[in-house]
Amino acid sequence: MARIIAGVASSHVPAIGMAIDQKLTEEPYWQRVFSGFEKSKEWMAKAKPDVAIVVYNDHASAFSVEIVPTFALGCAAEFPPADEGWGPRPVPVVKGHPELASHIAQSVILDEFDLTICNKMEVDHGLTVPMNLLFGSPKEWPCPVIPVAVNVVLYPPPTGHRCFMLGRAIRKAIESYPEDLKVVIFGTGGMSHQISGPRAGLINSKFDKAFLDNLTKDPKKLTRIPHLEYMREAGAEGIEMVMWLIMRGALDDKVDEVYRFYTVPASNTAVGHIILENHRRAVAKGKRAGAAKTKRAAHTAKQFVRRSK
């Protein structure tokens, strides 16, 4: 049986991709951002997922204003990087997992989530930047990827609650897949940012911090945040955070927060990142789970880098 072992959330700022592509990661400005993902790469190398599901949004790359699917599932065998206006990013072609993807489509649609199925799709920085942050810059990505593209560009995006429930349905689909696969699910985008109009540059660290806290402890509370509150408090583009709730919905109610990182800014955006392991998995490790948890909590607290004004 396939199972979800963990969820990862990460911002997907395009400038992070540019910093990687132009080899600027050692510059102090970018070092501050990338240093927050060193531990995460180690974690990912150990977790060794067989498949990654990456929830992200397309930024006018695969979907223009001609067709705007609310939820789109990538069922293709591969997904080439898109040319976003400055040439395609020099990252490997993303390989899909068409069998599992079709299985998810079938299960989730019969569960009343009307996904759009994409058998041909290019992927942009929304998907490839988080992959770089968690997998580094290898010649080939270490595992197949199933992209789940969510419309957060054309208002209104799906509600946080709808996203959370889709996560639930995806989990159910995965757990009914006969092959023994370890799956990690990514929620990407956010955190607070606004990149358009005279209010551009808005950052709300308090909102972000509360969101991270509740993502671990009380995600259902987050599912009740109305769109207006995201836009007003976390910036017009901060509404992307609904995508994190798909990831969270796919996990157990109780999870272990194994890592967290937050820094302002990367370009226009507050960068947030969190790794949540399914509780069951930790318990299965043995009796030391309790002690390990305390240690992790202390570690997490140390890792939480917050710039206060």
Add this chain to the structure above:
Amino acid sequence: MARQAQDYEDIPGTVVFDAEKSRQGYPINMFCMSLMKEDNRKAFKANEAEYLKQWKLSPEQTQAILQRDYNRMLELGGNIYFTAKLGATDGHSFRHLAAVMTGSTQDDYAAMMLAGGRSVEGNRSKSGQFQPKPRAAAKSKAASTSKSKAVSKATSKSPSKSRSKSRSRRG
């Protein structure tokens, strides 16, 4: 036909790209999409006004594009993820465009971001009439109680309520 007022129109300095804007801005955004191809970027750069003729843009939209008036493009239905492709064609990043839209110099904008970004304080409501309870808080309350009493109930008690209230007020 008069457009129905939307609650998000009260957010200052923000144009929400909704279905109405999407309809209005279709030619702007489709023009921007065309710039994803290198050949089109070249053709556009070679003769901007001529290239723009094929997109059924209004005269205002054409002018906004030629003048690189990014705020005006948003008002006329452009969306930042699309207009950023025009920016990219000019060699500009999202951050560059953001600085332009806020009327800052590049240095001032970069400095503001490094210092933690634009505060939400004083930037929540155009009318100044936004109080945490009527919208954000009351709505979330309504979702959790599913009672019509949500608003009056929302004025006291529940810990989740007072939490979101104080968060809204203090950012």
